[in-house]
Amino acid sequence: MDEERILEEMPQRLRHLRQRAKDEKKENKRYFQKLGRRRPKELDAAVALLHEEVFQDTDCLQCANCCKTTSPIFRDKDIERIATHFRVRPGEFVEKYLHIDEDGDYVLNTAPCPFLGSDNYCSVYDIRPKACREYPHTDRKNFYQILDLTLKNTMICPAAFEVVKRLREALPM
Numbered sequence: 759m760d761e762e763r764i765l766e767e768m769p770q771r772l773r774h775l776r777q778r779a780k781d782e783k784k785e786n787k788r789y790f791q792k793l794g795r796r797r798p799k800e801l802d803a804a805v806a807l808l809h810e811e812v813f814q815d816t817d818c819l820q821c822a823n824c825c826k827t828t829s830p831i832f833r834d835k836d837i838e839r840i841a842t843h844f845r846v847r848p849g850e851f852v853e854k855y856l857h858i859d860e861d862g863d864y865v866l867n868t869a870p871c872p873f874l875g876s877d878n879y880c881s882v883y884d885i886r887p888k889a890c891r892e893y894p895h896t897d898r899k900n901f902y903q904i905l906d907l908t909l910k911n912t913m914i915c916p917a918a919f920e921v922v923k924r925l926r927e928a929l930p931m
Contacts (some may be wrong), residue, residue, distance in 0.1 A: 779913045786912060786922055789904040792931035797902050807810065808924045809897040812817035816917045822870075822878035824914055830868035830889030832856055837864065839885050 760865055793801065832840075834848075841851035855872060856864045866872070873881045894915040895904055911918040 775916050775919055776913055779886060779919055782912075782923075783909065786909055786926070789926050789931055790909060793929070794878075794902050794905050798929060800901050802901055804928050805901045805921065805925060806897050808921045808928065810919045812896075812917050814926070815918075818917075819878045821916060822918075824893055825874040825880065825890075826870040827877070828914055829869065829871070830887045830893070832864040832866075832887050832889075835889035836889075840882055840887075843882065843885050888926065892919040 781785045830875055837851055837856070841848040846849065846854075852864065855867060860864045869878075873883060873886075880890075892898065894911045894917060895907060896911075896918055898904060899910075908918060908922065910928075912922050913919075
């Protein structure tokens with residue numbers, strides 16, 4: 759799906775998030791650079807607490823922007839598990855749904871995700887890829903290792919954007 763069509767189909771609140779994330783990208787990037795150099799010992803605990811707070815008020819089913827605009831990375835275990843679910847060989851699953859991207863990772867051929875329903879429910883939710891289970895990765899240990907990824911996720915996920923916004927307030931650099 760091309761960028762223009764994604765923007766046209768995106769609800770107004772997500773277009774607004776995208777603009778806010780673009781507006782704050784430089785500031786967030788500078789903040790993350792300082793955070794990466796200093797690596798405060800309370801970083802993981804602070805991010806985990808903020809993640810819990812933000813997700814108490816977040817209903818991913820109202821958004822599903824991650825599933826509509828990006829692809830998770832599919833690891834071999836994910837491919838085998840989902841292929842087994844569909845009763846096909848892993849190679850058949852790959853051939854039908856995946857391709858290898860420029861980083862050498864298996865990703866979906868299309869967006870939105872072919873397993874996303876019109877009601878924003880995932881048809882493979884119980885066996886979804888690890889990357890989907892962990893998204894937007896804001897409760898991860900060693901958070902400093904995924905600062906670049908988190909910056910990208912603020913453009914996609916309202917919850918990731920809010921976690922980063924609150925993090926800048928909680929741990930000023």
